């Protein structure tokens with residue numbers, strides 16, 4: 589039986605958020621790190637062939653009174669996208685959330701946001717995403733952001749598996765050209 593998530597939709601992968609399975613060293617992101625006390629704590633769930641997240645902006649997320657700051661919208665699309673990419677790589681490798689294997693961590697290589705309508709401040713925002721290309725290390729993710737059912741923004745991003753040299757505690761990467 590699927591559980592109900594914050595977005596009010598059925599969750600897959602045992603109803604576990606991708607961000608709750610990132611290794612601790614990778615769980616400090618301002619947008620989605622569960623260990624960042626000042627962060628947004630975005631949670632991404634599987635919903636069939638898509639992913640979904642929900643976030644209710646607060647008054648400090650104002651652009652002009654009554655409307656949401658575009659940088660917040662980009663953050664939601666960004667963090668939901670990297671999580672969608674991580675989940676796609678995890679699935680490709682035959683895993684499901686809840687398996688003991690660590691969930692891979694992706695970083696943003698490219699992020700495009702199309703702001704289609706002013707986003708009202710008040711309703712919960714829902715972002716739906718999907719991996720449209722899954723390569724060895726690179727995943728292209730497309731997404732849409734809705735406010736009260738109205739499409740307000742679209743995103744397209746390239747997410748890349750964090751190289752081992754980015755892992756905290758790893759030896760520094762060699763300088764370019766060496």
Ligand SMILES: CCCCCCCC/C=C\CCCCCCCC(=O)SCCNC(=O)CCNC(=O)[C@H](O)C(C)(C)COP(=O)(O)OP(=O)(O)OC[C@H]1O[C@@H](n2cnc3c(N)ncnc32)[C@H](O)[C@@H]1OP(=O)(O)O
Nearest residue numbers: 614617670693695696697698726746748750751754755756
């Ligand atoms: C967090 C910053 C890093 C600090 C390290 C802290 C340690 C903790 C580690 C992890 C925590 C994760 C926390 C995530 C937070 C959530 C999301 C964010 O806010 S991320 C912040 C903004 N993003 C960056 O700062 C990336 C800066 N860029 C890079 O480091 C590199 O450029 C990187 C890793 C993205 C790619 O470098 P390559 O040397 O590993 O790999 P190549 O061969 O260049 O690219 C792989 C594939 O991606 C494509 N690609 C790369 N950049 C692209 C671009 N801009 N547009 C389109 N495709 C691109 C390439 O064409 C290639 O594709 P083909 O496999 O050949 O098909």
